[in-house]
Amino acid sequence: MAAPSTLSAAELDALVAGRHADPFGVLGPHRTEHGLAVRTFRPGASGVAFIERPGGVRQAMRPVHPAGVFELVLPAGAVPDYRLQVTSISGATEEIDDPYRFGPLF
16 A cells, blocks of 8 residues: 655646646655655556665655655755666666656756
């Protein structure tokens, strides 16, 4: 079962259905009243970890939607340099850059 998110259920549903008008507005790092929320949408992932660089400090992100939305809320502050470690349902892992951490390019 997915944990509560800092996003509304309507926003999560629109995101996973491909109907969200501004995915850059909800994915990647965002300041919230709870701290710095980092979100990713990784369909088919069984888990995602946030890896802060340098140093490689790893924190599990919690699933907030069963379709593959994960979230981690960090203390407020500057957006750290980070990567994501994605674990597939088969157990394979891959370390990737989060494309939403860079913001829209157009």
